[in-house]
Amino acid sequence: MSFPIVRNRRLRGSHALRNLVRETQLTVNDLIYPIFVTVGTNIKSEIASMPGVYHFSLDRLEEEIEEISGLGLQAILLFGVPEHKDAVGTSAYAEDGIVQQATRLIKKQKPDLLIVADTCLCQFTDHGHCGVIEHNSLTNRSDVKNDLSLELLVQTAVSQAQAGADIIAPSNMMDGFVHAIRNGLDDAGFEDIPIMSYSVKYASAFYGPFRDAAHSAPQFGDRKTYQMDPANAREALREAEADVIEGADMLMVKPALAYMDIIRNLKDHFDLPIVAYNVSAEYSMVKAAAQNGWIDEKAIVLEMLLGFKRAGADIIITYFSKDVARWLR
Template sequence: MFNRLRRTRLNPLLRDLVRETRLDLDNFIYPLFVVEGEGVRNEIASMPGVFQLSIDEILKECYELKSLGIKSILLFGIPSLKDSVGSDALSDDGIIARTLRAIKAEFGSSLLVITDLCFCEYTDHGHCGILGESSVNNDATLEISAKQALIHAKNGADMIAPSGMMDGIIACLREALDKGGFENLPVMAYSTKFASAYYGPFRDVAQSAPSFGDRKSYQMDSANRFEAIRESLEDEAQGADILMVKPALAFLDIIRDIKERSLLPLCAYNVSGEYALLKAGAKLGVIDYEKVMMETLLGIKRAGADMIISYHAKEVAKIL
């Protein structure tokens, strides 16, 4: 006598009925990259289908996203002028502040706008904050991060997502937002962000490659499991509302580890390199692109992600 597990697989309707994990458009966040100018729509060679967009084109893109049923975006700013402290990120006339105002004037509360809070896109050296003698100066960067958070909040951000992996960043932003009257504005922590080679194409679109060295002194060592868990639990203790693991595919074990240790919602960032690899496989004709894409995203969800930031979101919307 043995169990016949195939009984619930033979009928396709029954397979649907017992399916444990599902992809839902409500759980997807689409990244957008805004640049200066008008009528700008620059496709990125390493990321087919992903564009740098001027503010007017961002609004058009948001209309398309809404028509597809995608309700959440993650906004990155790429200023025309960069300096050593990322001044554009600290100004109400900066690229993110102006884009936030334009999106909110057009869409109000019908679109959830999450802002990436970092300085790598805004600095001439490409690192994630103010430089010290040998690396980014953690505490000096916290000071300007608090200023940046208030700029985002005042101009309409629905949620702030600090990505620089500075120690104490969540507590710092929570204090600044609370004192500024934004105690109800949630913070999604890039709580476990690895110093990963999977970010290569992102640096093409965000123009954020470091001009020297790397980010291993502040982003996570890809080899470290327990430190990765500690990072996320520390951000939870400091007041994060949502945790995140980035990248996703090489770190599904970390997604599961954190999910088993925290009751906070967990986001996974399906990053540029993961997207580009599937696009390259499709171009070469070596994979069934749509099936592999959906299986990949399902795997991220099954590992424990409650929501997924993905460049595939529009394609998923069309399939679902």
């Protein structure tokens, strides 16, 4: 059958009718809000390239957590900006590291708020790479050593779990990182802590503002030997499959906006929850355009996040979380 018997517009005739037949829903339960904590006192400092996003010192963190909780958000992704950096990222796995201290404070304040701990070394190393660097005198190159890095990433994950993190989210893109961290957590008695793996993380230009926020730009070279080539899609399935085999509980695609085909591919091939990371430049571009009056920010953001859900994302990490929570109310 076709027109005039079939009239697709019949189901679009009113707001209530459109709500009734809507295929994709966005709720506050889908969202994770990233937070940046730093050393010092009385710090609430706006990140210049990310309007509305701040660095918080531990003594100013309580007010932010109260606001997040009051908006109905149930989960945060915790990033730390340390005072001390060295070649092996010691403060990433120190008992008194900035992330560990923040985790304990938040859990004391809001025990039911889910804390997702970003598990990487780049914010904590003086070279800004996500692992241990060794210099090869024969090739005159400095490279990230995969297996040595795994040992430190396990220490970081275990220390985060000991501090009270609910979910470990390794973002380093070393080969075998899920296997190593799963074994490390299990051996330490944290077999019930899930791993939200940054399974498909591209070497993307969309991370620029984040590197300002986390003070994590590499001091030499780039991360293209461990993060993925943006041109590759089949490789994303290999990366995700490896993480599934190694024990990941959730699979992430990062960035999200230019990679919705990858989100859909993972959704079609794996039965684990799929996470989309709506990254810093995706946020900053919208904020900049909105501040110039060029776009309707609310409409753009809600359409974008619905697009992630429609592509297959079950969970969205976004700096818009607080805004969206207000709009959905």
